[in-house]
Amino acid sequence: MQSNTATESAKTHLNIVIAPDSLKSTASAPDAARWLREGALAACAAAGITPEIQVVPMADGGEGTAACFAGQVVTLPTTDAIGRLTEASYVFDPSTTTAYIDIAAASGLPQVQDSLQPLQADTFGTGVLIADAQTRGATRIVLALGGSASTDGGTGILTALGAQPLDERGLPLRPGGGDLHRVASVDTAQLNIPAAAVEWVLLADVHATATGPTGTAATYGPQKGANREQVALLEGGIAQWCEVSGIDPxxxxxxxxxxxxxxIFWLSSLLHGSGEHVHLLPGAQVVAETLGLPERANKADLIITAEGGFNEQSLDGKVVGTVLDLAGPNTTVAVAAGSFHSPLPTTNTLKIELPQDEQVREQLLWAGRNAVEQYLQVSR
Known part of the structure; x- marks a missing residue:
């Protein structure tokens, strides 16, 4: 009897952490977090519970990562992954002389979804942002790698910084990854040395290698519009670029x-003699630590996270997998997603499949309510 009373008493207060990723192009992480919070508050009020809710919008090194950091938002003209004029923004923190740049801002897949060009798409537009950041005083570039539309091995960025990849005849390669199988050297006569010499922090959203069955072309080339023959061409290009640059693929x-x-490793090693000024890190983990999520997650009764679709990659360096790893032993994690193509871990998890016939705000309000309601049912 005392045990039941203690349990009911404990349920009058609930420590909730809301830590979603963005939902592709439908909701930013801050918007998703706000709507999940509104739904959770409504469920708590209906149950007579006083919640403590901490909102931690997350990112994994993909779209929206730069916005997780403090600083001035800088917007300027550049080009998208297929060379069309566009505008893109990044975050610059003068106090730390650090620029936070999403590859997806200029060179992202959504901007070129209407005209996928897997062999020609490049990262030149991101290089323009990097060069601009250096002119404003940036000595450290935090580059979020997720969401790109290209498989160019970073050669578009190099070109924007004045390093031109050449074939064996000394002729410039065409933009993109389709010509990389012919790369033989890089002309650095026009290199922007101050921009190239910065400290680099590269935030990855996946564990993929450069080549092989788990490599970038095989795994992500089809998402960027590549057919089987094009994937093979891109695979060969990345392999050749690793050979020329001396990088272990x-x-x-x-x-x-x-x-x-x-x-980036090739460029920094050229100037500094080693790759020690490049730090390749798991994006979700870095963002989580920056925002103080580990301590909050360990103390939470319930964590609500969300992403567009849950699949086998969700546990491989993505936000959902990171949140599940950070959850305390007595913490329940509710995962909201538009679809589930892989099973969730069976311990202390709740599956929240978003209703498809609602607008995204209503979907997430419902998910926040449903997460709390399910938690209260299973914790009785």
Missing amino acids: QVPMLGAAGGVAIG
Whole structure:
């Protein structure tokens, strides 16, 4: 009897942490967090519970990562992954001389979804942002790698910084990954040395290697519009670029963003004599630590997280997998997603499949309510 009373008493207060990723192009992480919170508050009020809710919008090194950091938002003209004029933004913190840049801002897949060009798509537009950040005083570039539309090994960024990849005849390669199988050297006569010499922090959202069955072309080429023959061509290009640059293609996370880290490692090693000024890190973990999520997650009764679709990649460096790893032993994690293509871990997890016939705000309000209601049912 005393045990039941104690349990009911404990349920009058609930410690909830809301830590969603963005839901592709339908909801930013801050919007998703706000709507999940509203739904959770409604469920708590209906149950007579006083909640403590902490909102921690998350990112994993993909779209929306730069916005997780403090600083000034800088917007400027650049080009998208297929060379069309566009505008893109990044975050610059003058106090730490650090710029936070999403590859997805200029070179992302959504911007070119209307015209996928897997062999020609490049990262030149991101290089424009990097060069601009350096002119404003940035000495450290935090580059979020997720969501790119290209498989160019970072050669578009190199070109924007004045390093031109060449074939064996000394002729410039065409933009994109389709010509990379012909790369033989890089002309650095026009290199923007101050921009190239910065400290690099590369935030990966996947563990993919550069080449092989788990490599960037094989795993992500089809998402970027590549057919089987094009995947093989891109695979060969990345392999050749690793050979020329002296980079081990089997390093985990090297395949993020179509192998951008290959070009950055080569560039930094050229100037500093080693790759010690490049730090390739798991994006979700870095963002979580920056926002203080580990301590909050360990103390929570319930964590509500969300993403567009849950699949086998969700546990491989993504936000949901990171949240599940950080949850305390007595913490329940509710995972909200538009679809589930893989099973959730069976311990202390709740599955919240978003209703498809509602607008995204209503979906997430419902998910917040449902997460609390399910938690209260299973914790009785």
